[in-house]
Amino acid sequence: MTDYFMLIIAAIFINNIVLAQYLGNCPFLGTSKSIDVAVGMGAAVVFVSVMAAAITWPIQKYILEPWGLVFSQTIVFIMVIAALVQFVEMFLKKSIPPLYEALGIFLPLITTNCAVLGIAIICQRKEYTFLESMVFALASGAGFMLALVILSLIRERLEITRIPDAFKGTPIALVIAGLMSLVFFAFQGMV
């Protein structure tokens, strides 16, 4: 039990997927301008990365490894994620329209979010069991959401602040991300 607890803490704070492992930076900077958008994107990433980890793990163990096809991991995983995103979109549209309305525009963007593919590949490289992969994917997604929501809260305040012209827009967001990363860096002393 403590193992899982440590895995969660490590994935959210110590090895935060955005701020320490540099994955998913494009949506991190692109969708952090307002809090509503940030929450929607974060939720969509959590959802899809857990689903993707749940599907890619058996594929790796029962199809790619016994048949000696591990070299094609990249191509198989990205196809699985692209198909998964399509299915999730269709399913939500039919059965849970309010959730589809909320996540709608973010779902297609997730196919090219490197956090999702990154989590699936990290699970294989670290040789997690199925349950560990699930927990890791959920916690990493939550870490992404946490970082995204914090950044969007700060950026909403930045709108009314006076900053040097050259830093307006993305540069100041990157400086903030750097400072947040420095804060999260302090968690490395915990373990």
Added chain:
Amino acid sequence: MNRIWKEFSKGLWLELPPFRLLLGLCPVLAVTKTAYNGFGMGCAVIFVLTLSNLIISLVRKIIPPKVRIVCFIVITASLVVTVELLMQAFTYPLYQELGIFVPLIVVNCLILGRAEAFASRNPVHLSVADALGMGFGFTLSLTFLGGVREIFGYGTFFGRPFMWAEFKPFTFMVEAPGAFICLAMCLAAMNFITTWQSKRF
């Protein structure tokens, strides 16, 4: 000829990929601990981008518009697997250094972005010129950022001692926070130069 040069040169300054278009930021931040790593990543991206633009522009009239994104991803993913295998065979230490970011070239927005915005609507020679320009711009930016971080973080440049003997390296620069702040400084400098130029002329 003029047109080819125009498409090639826009990637080097006017639309310099990571700094102006803000595409493909993850590898830009992650692999630029040293100039050599940045350069290696850049070369891998040039390879994938040039071939993917070439192939996509060749088959652009065959692909049905509805499934084009999936087709682009399949083409890119096959090329990335090729690069992975080539790197394992010839530059294994670099492959280990870059780690997870080699398979992640598949989801580098720069490659899909160029495929969608350029290669799917332009003839082959222009697409290749565009890919080469963007690729060189990307490599130059990564090498530059890697060089800056390596000089301050380790006191070396391409693995050779660069600073004076008593120089104390700033470990900050090669860790994650340094990556974000360095990139922010580069973007701010680019903005500053652009406004300065427009005021001057």
